[in-house]
Structure formats: structure tokens, C-alpha cells
Amino acid sequence: MQVSIYQGAFPPSAADAAIVIDVIRAFTVAHYAFLQGAERIYLAETVEQAFHMQKENKDYLLAGEVKGEAIEGFDLENSPYQITRRDLHGKTLIQKTTNGVRAALNSLASGHVFVTGFTNARKTVHYIQENLASDLETVNIIASHPTGDDDLACAEYMKSLFEQDASITSGQVRDRIIRSEAAEKFLDASNITFRCEDISYCINELDTNFVMKINKARKIPMIERVYL
Ligand SMILES: O=C(O)[C@H](CS(=O)(=O)O)OP(=O)(O)O
Ligand SMILES: [Mg+2]
Numbered sequence: 001m002q003v004s005i006y007q008g009a010f011p012p013s014a015a016d017a018a019i020v021i022d023v024i025r026a027f028t029v030a031h032y033a034f035l036q037g038a039e040r041i042y043l044a045e046t047v048e049q050a051f052h053m054q055k056e057n058k059d060y061l062l063a064g065e066v067k068g069e070a071i072e073g074f075d076l077e078n079s080p081y082q083i084t085r086r087d088l089h090g091k092t093l094i095q096k097t098t099n100g101v102r103a104a105l106n107s108l109a110s111g112h113v114f115v116t117g118f119t120n121a122r123k124t125v126h127y128i129q130e131n132l133a134s135d136l137e138t139v140n141i142i143a144s145h146p147t148g149d150d151d152l153a154c155a156e157y158m159k160s161l162f163e164q165d166a167s168i169t170s171g172q173v174r175d176r177i178i179r180s181e182a183a184e185k186f187l188d189a190s191n192i193t194f195r196c197e198d199i200s201y202c203i204n205e206l207d208t209n210f211v212m213k214i215n216k217a218r219k220i221p222m223i224e225r226v227y228l
Contacts, residue, residue: 018110022100028117037089080201103144
């Protein structure tokens with residue numbers, strides 16, 4: 001199996017499987033949303049599309065950000081801290097974010113498409129190794145932030161798990177996430193728009209029994225849980 005890492009929202013090629021990483025914060029948010037009971041998460045290309053979908057389906061909840069900030073009229077921010085304080089049982093979310101959602105939508109030409117933050121990175125590798133590996137010649141790992149080291153560190157970690165070379169530890173990934181450019185504004189106490197708690201949710205691996213896979217058969221792609 002050839003495992004390649006790309007950085008940014010525009011992967012140059014398709015693969016048998018793609019794993020799109022957004023540690024800070026889109027797919028950490030998605031992971032916690034499922035843990036809070038969400039059933040599915042649609043991926044919206046634009047804020048307008050998200051509002052249109054909610055107009056047609058009044059129960060859907062809008063989650064996301066523009067330039068990291070809350071969107072007026074959305075139900076949820078792009079904040080794992082906030083998500084963990086909501087009961088989302090049975091809910092459908094529509095997610096719109098700058099890097100993670102954009103990169104996922106640009107990866108749909110790959111055969112299987114998974115999304116993850118650091119919280120579910122190890123489980124995602126194990127799921128692919130156990131269930132798909134014999135059918136996969138190429139795997140693209142897409143670190144969705146164009147320059148931030150948070151997603152790149154997680155991508156290197158996942159590649160090292162696939163290749164079993166122990167070249168990077170989970171502790172090293174955690175340190176790189178905390179020191180990344182993307183984390184800066186959250187850890188700046190004078191910047192009250194961003195919560196430092198969000199970073200705490202992004203740096204710990206969780207022992208969950210599912211991975212997050214994109215269902216491409218729907219008109220609007222959506223993330224679903226696939227159980228281990
Ligand atoms: O909200 C986020 O964490 C980012 C936007 S920014 O990098 O903070 O401007 O979006 P995401 O798609 O979750 O990386
Ligand atoms: Mg990000």
C-alpha cells in the first residue's frame with residue numbers, strides 16, 4: 001500500500017482511499033457530535049447552501065464557522081467545547097468550515113473517504129487496516145490546513161501507524177498541535193473570540209467504537225459512523 005501525505009484543501013490526485021484530517025477543529029467537532037448522539041453530518045459547500053438545507057428540513061442544525069468565527073443564524077459554532085454541552089441525540093447536522101469541510105468535498109474522487117481529527121486517528125488507521133487494506137493500493141492522507149502543523153503532525157502519525165515505523169509518537173503529535181499556528185489564537189488569553197478549551201478537546205485520543213466515513217451516494221455528501 002502506497003501512503004502519501006498532501007497538505008491543503010486541494011489534493012492533487014485521487015486514491016483508493018482518502019483520509020481528510022482537520023484537528024483544529026472541524027473533524028474533532030464531528031467526532032464529538034457523534035459522541036453526543038448526532039446521526040449524520042452533511043457537508044455544505046457554502047453558508048447559503050447550509051441555510052437552504054435547513055429551510056427544507058427545519059430540524060437540521062447548522063454548525064460551522066467563517067474565518068474561525070461563529071456564523072450569525074447558525075445553531076452551533078465550530079467548537080468541540082460547545083458541542084460537548086449539547087444533547088444531539090437523533091440530530092442531523094450540516095457542517096460548513098474553512099479547511100476540513102472544503103478538503104473533504106475536494107476529495108470525493110477517491111474511492112473511500114474518511115475524515116478524522118487526532119481524537120480518532122488511530123482508530124481510523126486500524127479500521128482501514130482490518131477491513132480494507134487488501135483492496136487498497138493507494139491511500140492519500142490530506143492534512144487540510146494549508147500551512148498549520150496540527151493536521152500535518154496527525155497525518156505523519158497516521159502514516160507511521162500504517163507503516164508501523166514508530167517514527168512519531170502520540171505525545172509528539174500533541175505537542176505539535178499545541179504549538180501549531182492554528183492553535184495560536186485559541187491560546188491567546190487576550191483573544192476572547194476563541195476558547196482555549198477547544199484545544200484540549202483536539203489533543204486527546206479517544207477510545208471510540210466507530211470511524212467517520214463519507215457517504216458519497218447522497219446528493220449532498222454526509223459523514224456517517226461506521227462501527228469497528
Ligand atoms: O474554525 C476553525 O478551527 C478553522 C478555521 S480557522 O483556521 O480557525 O480560521 O476551520 P476548520 O475547517 O475547522 O479548520
Ligand atoms: Mg483546521
